[in-house]
Amino acid sequence: MAKQATAEKRPRRERGSINPDDIIKGAFELAEQVGIDNLSMPLLGKHLGVGVTSIYWYFRKKDDLLNAMTDRALKQYVFATPYVEAKDWRETLRNHAWTMRKTFLGNPILCDLILIRSALSPRAAQLGVLEVEKAIAGLVEAGLSPEDAFDTYSAMSVHVRGSVVLQRLYEKNLAAEGSPSLEDSMVIDPESAPLLAQVSATGHHIIAADDTNFEYSLNCILDHAARKIEAGKKGKGRARD
CATH class of the missing domain: 1.10.357.10 (Tetracycline Repressor, domain 2)
Structure with missing residues (x-):
């Protein structure tokens, strides 16, 4: 089953104590729990222990945050x-x-x-x-x-x-x-598809x-x-x- 979009609540931060690097780092942590699709600003605020407006101060919408995360991920990937x-x-x-x-x-x-x-x-x-x-x-x-x-x-x-x-x-x-x-649901009949049955039996995948x-x-x-x-x-x- 898909992971439910929840986040562990942290102690509330003081106003003005968050910065963009903290937000991006927290976003990666949260994405590991709930996935990119379920990542949201309110969930991230809860994860970081800040009001959601503190996040919007630096990232006006989710796409802006995802772009910043992509910047960081791509930079690490290129270097590696x-x-x-x-x-x-x-x-x-x-x-x-x-x-x-x-x-x-x-x-x-x-x-x-x-x-x-x-x-x-x-x-x-x-x-x-x-x-x-x-x-x-x-x-x-x-x-x-x-x-x-x-x-x-x-x-x-x-x-x-x-x-x-x-x-x-x-x-x-x-x-x-x-x-x-689709491949898992395919039934290969050795009588009508002997070649496919032969290669499938040796571990070859048709679609994957x-x-x-x-x-x-x-x-x-x-x-x-x-x-x-x-x-x-x-x-x-x-x-x-």
Whole structure:
């Protein structure tokens, strides 16, 4: 069942004793208890032991608070994510992808703030631009054109984010409704679908983006980039001849 939107009441603070950092920190604490969807200003005021007007003094609406939380979450995430190195681009890009996936799957609040919320504050968006720029620069140095480097990183990023969001939405729906997923409700008849029955029996998932599916698709992206780099090297060699 979904967590009920409640907050532990703290001793009342003195007027003027709260600041934006305290509010953001408290919002993360409360979100861990009730989730981003159920986070509200009144609940946060109760959690922090202040009147709700003290919060509105710094954050006029919930979206402003969520933007500030996203800023902080994205900054921590960017600093914790390895960049792509030209000398070992394939392995570092793979590690980059897996680190993104594990980080988001391991932190539902981070996932909800950065991936599911569509509105990012300008500062958060700028942090994302700087991250992508560094990764693309590494791929260009490895031998891809800027266009192919962008397409490669973009494909990897979309693959990571899509797989994580699907998993997170599955968890949210299951918690809210207690109903099985589409895949869980599918009945595979070995007589009419022998191939699906065979792969399902060995642990493969048809719809869910599990680690096996994720690795397969990631390898397809990396293999395509490797072919592009190799073709570029051959093209340069012919030009010198």
